[in-house]
Amino acid sequence: MADVDTLLKLYIAAHRAGEEADPRDWLARVEGRERALLAAMIDTYLERAPAPEWDPEAFRQSGLAPLAERIESSLHGQAGTWPAVLPSLSHKARLKRSDLVARLAAALGVPDRQDKVGSYYHEMERGLLPAEGVQDRVLEALGSILGQSAEALRTAGRALAPGPGGDVAGAPAFARAARPDPELMVDAISAPPADAAAAEDEWDEVDRLFRGG
Amino acid sequence: MGGGVFKERGEHELAAMPEDRLIAYLLDARAHGAPTGLAVSILVYKLMSDVRRRVAMKVPAEAIEEVSEAVLLSALTSNFDGGSVGEFRSWLTTIVRRRIADYHRSPKTDVRLVPLPDEHEGDDELWGARASVPFEGEAIDVERALEQAKRELNPDHLEVVLLYVFEDRPAAEVADRVDRTTEANVHKIAQRFRDRVGELLPAAEDDTSTT
Numbered sequence: 001m002a003d004v005d006t007l008l009k010l011y012i013a014a015h016r017a018g019e020e021a022d023p024r025d026w027l028a029r030v031e032g033r034e035r036a037l038l039a040a041m042i043d044t045y046l047e048r049a050p051a052p053e054w055d056p057e058a059f060r061q062s063g064l065a066p067l068a069e070r071i072e073s074s075l076h077g078q079a080g081t082w083p084a085v086l087p088s089l090s091h092k093a094r095l096k097r098s099d100l101v102a103r104l105a106a107a108l109g110v111p112d113r114q115d116k117v118g119s120y121y122h123e124m125e126r127g128l129l130p131a132e133g134v135q136d137r138v139l140e141a142l143g144s145i146l147g148q149s150a151e152a153l154r155t156a157g158r159a160l161a162p163g164p165g166g167d168v169a170g171a172p173a174f175a176r177a178a179r180p181d182p183e184l185m186v187d188a189i190s191a192p193p194a195d196a197a198a199a200e201d202e203w204d205e206v207d208r209l210f211r212g213g
Numbered sequence: 214m215g216g217g218v219f220k221e222r223g224e225h226e227l228a229a230m231p232e233d234r235l236i237a238y239l240l241d242a243r244a245h246g247a248p249t250g251l252a253v254s255i256l257v258y259k260l261m262s263d264v265r266r267r268v269a270m271k272v273p274a275e276a277i278e279e280v281s282e283a284v285l286l287s288a289l290t291s292n293f294d295g296g297s298v299g300e301f302r303s304w305l306t307t308i309v310r311r312r313i314a315d316y317h318r319s320p321k322t323d324v325r326l327v328p329l330p331d332e333h334e335g336d337d338e339l340w341g342a343r344a345s346v347p348f349e350g351e352a353i354d355v356e357r358a359l360e361q362a363k364r365e366l367n368p369d370h371l372e373v374v375l376l377y378v379f380e381d382r383p384a385a386e387v388a389d390r391v392d393r394t395t396e397a398n399v400h401k402i403a404q405r406f407r408d409r410v411g412e413l414l415p416a417a418e419d420d421t422s423t424t
Contacts, residue, residue, distance in 0.1 A: 005378075012381045023270050033414070036355040039270045044359070044379045046267050047306050051259035054228035059258045067261075067282060068254040071289050075243050075253070084286050085325040092279070092323065152326040160290050 003030065004038045011042055015049060077127015080157045086125045089146040097121070100145060107141035113206050120210040131157030133211040219245040227255055233301040236293045257285055264309060271313045271352075276324075283312045283324040291329060358413035362406055369394065373402045 007026050015021040023042045027035050052058075059065065066087075073083035090100050097118075105117040123129035134157070139150035146153075219241055227235060239252040265281045272280050287308045293301060308329075315327045363371055372391050376382040377399050382390075384399040394402075 008379075009381045021266065023266050027270065033351055033355065036351040037359075037410075039352060040355045040359050041379060043267055043270065044375075046263045047302050048375065048380065049263060051232065052262065054224075054255050054258060056224075059254060062258065062261075064257050064261055065254070067285065068250070068257040071257065071286060072250045072253045074286070074290055075239075075249055081286055081290060081325070084282075084290075085323070088279070088282060088325060089323060147321075148323055148326055152322050155328050156326045158328075 004034050004041065007038055008041045008045065012045055015045075018052075073127045074160065079124060079127045079129060079131040080155075080160055082124050082131065082153075082157050083127040085156055086146075089148060093146050095145070103145050104138075104141055107144065108138065108206075108209060110206055110209075113204075116204075116206045120206065123210075129210060133213045135209050135212055138209050219247055221247050224251055227252055231298045232256070232259065233293070233298050236289075236301060239289065240292060253289060256289060260288065260305070261285060264305075267309050268313060272316050276316055280312050280316050280324050283315070283327070284308050286325060287312065287329050354415055358410050361413050362409040365409065366402075366406070370402050370406075373399055374406045377403050378406065 007029060011021065011023065011026045023039065023046075026042065027039055030038055067084075070084040070087060074081045077083050090097060093100075095103075101114055101118040101121055102111075104121065105111050105114045108117065110117060120129060124131075124134070131154070136150060136154070139153045143150040143153050221242070222230075222238065227238065230238065235252055235256055239249050239256065241247075242249045242252060261281065264284050265277060268280045268284065269277050284305075288305055291308075293304055311329070312324055312327075316324045319327065363374065366374060369391050373387055373394060376387045376390065377384060384396045387399045388394045388396045391399075
């Protein structure tokens with residue numbers, strides 16, 4: 001265990017010094033059981049290691065802001081973790097939003113209604129569209145495009161448990177989730193739906209798909 | 214929390230909060246419809262780098278971001294109800310292990326879509342059992358041996374081992390921090406722990422690591 005102990009000490013020193021401290025660099029120096037032992041010991045160290053001090057500038061440069069914003073949208077939305085996972089899934093599938101929307105509209109049999117489908121998809125990504133209203137057919141089509149099952153998408157869209165003592169749905173902060181996110185809006189093909197009265201007048205197949213349950 | 218008066222905190226106060234209090238603040242703010250963006254940002258910043266490091270040891274490089282994001286998403290959207298940083302870190306460890314196991318169990322489903330258990334959240338037995346996927350047999354043997362050896366220690370000796378072995382604190386400092394412990398005892402406790410881990414590990418043909 002001596003070599004493993006030495007490597008752990010070196011790892012801890014590097015981590016405390018603020019270096020990159022990628023454990024894989026240390027694990028590459030040993031094999032077999034020693035490697036597994038070092039991994040478990042580094043993991044135990046990291047479980048208790050002090051977190052870095054908050055540094056707004058470092059946060060801005062870390063690329064973590066979009067993730068934080070997507071989690072924030074999930075916390076205040078009505079669609080579970082859709083705001084956090086849908087953008088990640090489309091990124092993983094290497095799909096621009098405009099391409100995704102075009103494929104989704106085609107799969108739903110409404111290729112001529114891309115703008116409206118895009119508006120609803122935007123609402124799904126922002127947590128503004130209650131997930132229970134979205135029909136299985138939409139999730140099946142979306143799941144097929146994103147390489148995930150409709151059931152998994154449905155489960156992710158379930159409303160998060162409210163915080164202690166609170167009913168999140170309808171809370172005043174909900175409106176903040178509608179703030180434009182420049183990064184996510186790059187590929188947006190349309191604005192959110194127009195006012196409710198106009199929408200009611202134009203209730204159609206696309207509305208039924210996304211709001212008809 | 215949620216039922217009482219909520220007071221919004223500024224950046225300086227939030228940045229100074231221990232993680233468990235920051236999570237509690239986040240839940241409370243959410244329940245009151247108050248802004249949570251800054252608390253989320255601080256937590257993501259503080260937790261992500263070490264979560265990535267831990268995940269990187271157990272999944273392929275191309276899955277590190279997916280699994281790490283799933284950990285953060287779970288940690289910040291579930292209701293942590295513990296009362297100390299230690300409990301929070303233990304809970305986070307459970308989520309890390311769970312998400313790594315989810316990745317290996319269902320490689321076709323994005324881990325970010327896999328729900329955490331609806332019930333018994335924080336139930337180590339349930340979560341632990343579901344997390345124990347043999348993604349790497351040797352790793353499981355080692356983790357079990359370490360956990361068993363730690364479980365056998367009394368609280369003072371466990372603290373000695375955590376500080377001296379896993380945090381590389383000087384023996385003199387450890388002796389100062391743990392009651393009724395001398396520097397010599399620290400060395401003995403650590404050596405007994407190492408020996409015990411070696412005893413608990415199954416015999417292996419190439420085992421040269423525990424002497």
